Amino acid sequence: MTDPVLVVDGGGQQGATVRPLVDVAVGVLIDSAGRYLLTTRPPGKVYEGYWEFPGGKLESGEDVEQALRRELQEEIGVVIGKVQPWRASTVDYPHALVRLHFCKVYEWAGSLRMHEGQTFSWESLPVRCHPVLPGTVPVLAWLAEEAAVAPR
Numbered sequence: 771m772t773d774p775v776l777v778v779d780g781g782g783q784q785g786a787t788v789r790p791l792v793d794v795a796v797g798v799l800i801d802s803a804g805r806y807l808l809t810t811r812p813p814g815k816v817y818e819g820y821w822e823f824p825g826g827k828l829e830s831g832e833d834v835e836q837a838l839r840r841e842l843q844e845e846i847g848v849v850i851g852k853v854q855p856w857r858a859s860t861v862d863y864p865h866a867l868v869r870l871h872f873c874k875v876y877e878w879a880g881s882l883r884m885h886e887g888q889t890f891s892w893e894s895l896p897v898r899c900h901p902v903l904p905g906t907v908p909v910l911a912w913l914a915e916e917a918a919v920a921p922r
């Protein structure tokens with residue numbers, strides 16, 4: 771069975787040319803207090819200023835873990851430890867059809883440095899930051915469901 775596709779803002783309008791599915795590695799960094807790192811989309815990118823989990827597109831030849839390590843070092847200045855693949859989802863945006871590979875990360879080295887002009891916040895559930903990127907909203911619900919089943 772394939773995952774449902776979340777269509778955002780009308781998506782790519784069915785019937786148009788078939789679009790490539792772009793793989794994206796996303797890191798859910800969780801600190802020792804159980805808080806989640808959220809960052810804003812950098813200036814100049816689509817959905818600028820919306821809150822998301824840090825990450826980015828896979829480059830040619832990379833797997834999800836490699837892409838996540840590179841992106842988090844480039845974007846927020848940390849070297850991550852173990853990567854735990856967690857959930858995946860497909861989102862159909864007007865600008866792209868993306869497959870999001872969410873991974874949990876509990877260990878990293880280095881201090882957070884926002885290299886692309888982002889803002890960051892360590893958030894507990896329910897998060898206070900707004901607006902959240904549409905493809906990221908369901909992830910917060912998954913985390914809340916998990917927390918309800920296994921409270922810290």
Ligand SMILES: Nc1nc2c([nH]c(=O)n2[C@@H]2O[C@H](COP(=O)(O)OP(=O)(O)OP(=O)(O)O)[C@@H](O)[C@H]2O)c(=O)[nH]1
Pocket residue numbers: 794795796815817822823824825826827828861863866868870903904905906
């Ligand atoms: N990093 C990240 N991307 C997300 C999340 N949710 C979500 O829908 N996306 C989508 O995944 C895609 C990520 O692409 P990006 O533009 O951030 O990737 P990138 O840094 O490699 O971009 P660039 O190299 O094209 O500038 C965007 O279409 C974004 O809307 C999320 O929680 N984190």
